[in-house]
Amino acid sequence: MSSDLPVRVQRTNLVVADLERALRVYxxxxxxxxxxxxxxxxxxYSYTVFxxxxxxxxxxxxxxxxxxxxxxxxxxxxxxxxPEPSLPSSHALVLEVDDMDGVLEASRAEGLHIFxxxxxxxxxGRVGREIGMLDHDGHLIVLYCILTA
Numbered sequence: 001m002s003s004d005l006p007v008r009v010q011r012t013n014l015v016v017a018d019l020e021r022a023l024r025v026y027x028x029x030x031x032x033x034x035x036x037x038x039x040x041x042x043x044x045y046s047y048t049v050f051x052x053x054x055x056x057x058x059x060x061x062x063x064x065x066x067x068x069x070x071x072x073x074x075x076x077x078x079x080x081x082x083p084e085p086s087l088p089s090s091h092a093l094v095l096e097v098d099d100m101d102g103v104l105e106a107s108r109a110e111g112l113h114i115f116x117x118x119x120x121x122x123x124x125g126r127v128g129r130e131i132g133m134l135d136h137d138g139h140l141i142v143l144y145c146i147l148t149a
């Protein structure tokens with residue numbers, strides 16, 4: 001694969017209603033590392049791009065995964081009602097996990113919605129497990145692990 005592609009993915013940024021609640025899922029259950037948080041900044045560009053009402057307050061957190069620095073971020077929006085997620089889901093975060101059963105057990109204990117498990121058949125012939133779940137804000141997360149090479 002060429003290293004001179006014209007684009008590089010920096011991070012996914014999810015809007016959340018409660019930063020600490022989101023961290024319980026992504027840091028404590030899924031294993032992301034919290035790199036830093038930022039408090040409210042009324043002049044943040046997030047107000048423009050996320051179309052946040054000016055009366056809302058915001059927070060921010062950046063997290064890293066095993067091999068990717070600051071690959072996930074949250075923009076917390078407080079003081080206004082956030083819309084319910086629409087169906088079908090408009091996006092999904094797809095994550096390879098090392099301990100599927102541990103993640104599922106902790107996710108159930110956290111009260112997250114877990115979809116039925118499916119067998120994963122990859123385009124290159126590998127077989128694994130895949131399970132979808134919804135975080136507290138309704139973001140779809142698809143977990144997978146490869147069982148055979």
